[in-house]
Amino acid sequence: MSLQIGEPPVMRKTGRFALFALGFRPFFLAAGVSALVLLGLWLALWQGVVPAGGYFTTLVEWHAHEMLFGYTAAVIAGFLLTAVKNWTGMAVPVGRTLVMLSLVWLLARLMVVTPGMPDMLVALVDLAFVPLVGWSLWRPLWYGQNKVNRMFLLIFAGMTLANLLVHLDVAGLGQGLWPRGIYLMVDMVLLVLLLVAGRVVPFFTEKAVPGARSTVRPWVEKATFMTMVAAALVELALPHGPWGGVLLLLAALVQAIRLGGWYHGGIWRVPILWVLHLGYAWLVLGLALRGLAGFDLLPYAVALHAITVGGIGVLTLGMMSRVALGHTGRNINDTGPLMPIAFGLLNLGAAVRVFGPLVMMEKFNLWINIAGGLWMLAFLAFVLVYTPILVQPRVDGRPG
DSSP, rough: OOOSSOOOOOOOOOOOOTTTTHHHHHHHHHHHHHHHHHHHHHHHHHHHOOOOOSSSSHHHHHHHHHHIIIIIIHHHHHHHHHHHHHHHHHOOOOOOOHHHHHHHHHHHHHHSSSOOOHHHHHHHHHHHHHHHHHHHHHHHHHHHHOOOGGGGHHHHHHHHHHHHHHHHHTTSSSHHHHHHHHHHHHHHHHHHHHHHHHHHHHHHHHHHHHOOOOOOOOOHHHHHHHHHHHHHHHHSSSSSSHHHHHHHHHHHHHHHHHHHHHHOOOGOOOOOOHHHHHHHHHHHHHHHHHHHHOOOOOOOOHHHIIIIIIIIIIIHHHHHHHHHHHHTTTTTTTTTTHHHHHHHHHHHHHHHHHHHHOOOOGGHHHHHHHHHHHHHHHHHHHHHHHHHHHSOOTSSSSOO
16 A cells, blocks of 8 residues: 655646645644533533533534534545545545535534424435545546556445434434444444554654664565454444444454554654554553454443544544644644644543543543633644644635
């Protein structure tokens, strides 16, 4: 799986307002703001400060759906709408098409919390976003030289199916479908992260750390996707059981070997690197805990939040920070003083959310509030630091 990393091919000159000049700009900003708003609203709803209402039947359904199909989908859209141009050398949506995609995403977020909206309309708008992103990228993903990129089209289809399962449950057309939809989406996101991290983390490490040489084993790369796809299919058919548990434990072992091959002690001197390595380590831990949960050795929610808050949260915060610096002409290793603190706060929040309930379940509400507060502080830092970076043109005067 080769990766071309460098400056994107030349595009039209960017004006003073550059928010829609390239895909990472609107969607990373949307992700950062939604990470703040969605968690703040979740904590307010959880504590009963704000009355519940809107499309979803329960608070947990809304929270799970929005963190995956709202926040995470925005990050993935922003990354792929930017990276695919580098990978393939082919055009990706900019300008008006990005505005349209952004409005669909935003409209879906607003509609699910607006009481009295027609359920069918809410479902159609929310279901439209991922297919529209896939449609906008299908040509470079399909016709590009690296055929592995076609896997992203299958992943988009899997994400759409996952969202459909959630909406069918809400519509009363399939009892118990929404948890399957949520876990299928988690597995699709994991596949994206495994694909992307395998391409960029070793490269970034070697580029930023003198003397670092990552070990990439072909059998590990093949086993990475074989085990994850198998686990996702088994979990969809036979959720939360021992068969899936075995495959998830095997996937965790493979990912631990993979991460070990990328490691170099020099990463700890570069915050933009150690946050990516720690995020991947959370994925390894989350897969292992989820495997153990398949044998009823711990609550599934613990494993889920190791993957989502730790793995997805930490990795995406690190990737957004790195990509935004690189694609605006800035020093990719200069995160400034605030973002390393944000990286630490988010890792601490993940640890509180995962291990707090295991140690003292009776303090569950406390752990939720602390973890949520740390998450919000981390993303507040991101929004403060990166809003001007995402809105303003590149510092080197190049388009994009």
